[in-house]
Amino acid sequence: MGKGRLLLFPLPFQGHINPMLQLANILHSKGFNITIIHTSFNSPNISNYPHFTFESFSEDTLAGYDTSLLGNVKNVILLLNLVNKVWIDPFHDCVKRLLSNSSVEDPIRCLIPDATLYFTQAVTDLLKLPRIVLRTSSLCSFHVFHSFPLLLQKGYLSIEDSQSEAPVPEVPQLKVKDLSSTFKIERDALHVMLLAIMSGTKAASGLIWNSFEELEQSILPTIQKEFPIPNFTIGPFHKYFTASASSLLEQDQTALSWLDMQAPHSVLYVSFGSLAAIDKTEFFEMAWGLANSKQKFLWVVRPGVIRGSEWLEPFPVGLLEAVSERGHIVKWAPQQEVLAHPATTCFWSHCGWNSTLESICEGVPMICSPSFGDQMTNARYVEAVWKVGLVLENGMEREEITSAIRRVVVEQEGKEMKMRMSCLKEKVNTCLMEGGSSYRSLESLVNFILSF
Structure with a gap:
């Protein structure tokens, strides 16, 4: 009997779809069956992944959406807050249907969504399904996002300091002017989104990173303290296999x-x-x-x-x-x-x-x-x-x-x-070789999933 089935749910943007599909390939190679849940917007090319099952759910939020608007970060944040509200019901119905159709021979072990899709925690709570989130950013940048309320409170985000070269003691590698660019949109919308993402991440059963220990070892203990759930640094994902065909744009050879x-x-x-x-x-x-x-x-x-x-x-x-x-x-x-x-x-x-x-x-x-x-x-x-x-x-x-x-x-x-x-x-x-840090972390992730 196989190891069971995993449900993966990417955020439908190029930079998020790629690592999720790479993770799907990695977990499939470890003996799991894979179902990719997706929307019609930026849907993956199913023919490139005959070894996966694909399940779409109906949503009208992004129908006819002008993707050029995503060049404006304000629009990205507003869109993310919107989909986290309106996708709950159709996604719930989709996962519930998949659970009801699952078999003893191929049980659904857990859901692995993009961490930005924080609404999925409410769905998995209702359906009693474990949830491990994928964070597609670096550990160091996620620490900065987690620090947003503190940085706001300390006054680093005031307009007067927007071009300051001064260092930020709470995140020493950054200058004050970097924070202005990092958080350069409607603070209210961003605050809502970041609080929800952090809360949803802490409520998850585990956290997967597309990074490796040796690269971000200075921040890893801080992340483990901020998010006291199992953290799995199993990246870089794309090095496990040759380049996967998940580009949404045609590549010019x-x-x-x-x-x-x-x-x-x-x-x-x-x-x-x-x-x-x-x-x-x-x-x-x-x-x-x-x-x-x-x-x-x-x-x-x-x-x-x-x-x-x-x-x-x-x-x-x-x-x-x-x-x-x-x-x-x-x-x-x-x-x-x-x-x-x-x-x-x-x-x-x-x-x-x-x-x-x-x-x-x-x-x-x-x-x-x-x-x-x-x-x-x-x-x-x-x-x-x-x-x-x-x-x-x-x-x-x-x-x-x-x-x-x-x-x-x-x-x-x-x-x-x-x-x-x-x-x-x-x-x-070295990290990907047998005994390396990412190799060991992947083995831990597999065993963790099998414990559900």
Whole structure:
């Protein structure tokens, strides 16, 4: 008899779907049957996962939703608060139906939802089903979010301090100005969401992290104290298997064929993920910074990433020519393969956790342009704790961009970052081997699930 069935429920955004489906593959390899619960919005490509069962539930909240609105973090928070209210009943009915149809030979062991979907705790309480949550961010950024009420109380989020370079004693790696960006939206809506997420996480039976102990060992004891439930650091998820086909956007394979024609360690890879948006002025500064650096670059310009534009039409002719001399522009790239390519030498990123982790796994130093949420904390850890990259402090300014590229790609400072990144890459390989920290944590997670 198998080990039973697990119900997994991802938040339907690219950066959350990927790790959840990777986790599903990991747990399936350990003998569990997998059912993915999903909505019609951003539904996964079922044909890529014939070994899973998929179950959708009806919801109208996101029907016809304009995904370009998600480039505004305020809209993301408001949307998350909304779905946590209106999805309760249809999700409850879906899980109840699955439980009633389960068999003795294939019992449902537990639900594993994205921790952001905090309403699921109320559902599992009603149905007497264990719930283990997946947190798709870093431990260090989750600690900052957990500290939000204290930071608010201490006055760090006042408008007068919004550009202060002063350190924050409660989270020493951050500057006061970082907090302004991390929490730069309607505080009331954010406060409601964070309190609910933290409460829902503490009420869970366990907590799964897409990270590994050696990377975040300085914050792990604090997290275990803040969330006194079993914590399982079993990441990096994507290193258990070859890249899984869970991208919601079509990947342009010319990115790889173009890289094949470049010299080893010669190309800067630029991508700001699936949600970030910039204005035309910032876009032009990026372009001139790249062109003036005199370095080769592969640039992902996602359709809609430039506010008010479809794709590349804002480019003045002269600037497009300057960029075309050294760069290759695609709409979306197979990122894990790009970072693993021998031609890639640096990653200019928004510092979402998936991107940060993927860069670490391939030993590629970073240039960081964080925008909101966990990105600020990830970027500071890249620069100040792991010392494997630089943060662009002044937004998009061509001179600073050019200088940062040369510091990381050409100068001695960059070579030292590369050496430190290589050490982290080696720790990734070690943690996944038999007896390694993530290997042991995964074994503990499997045994924990089987105890239900």
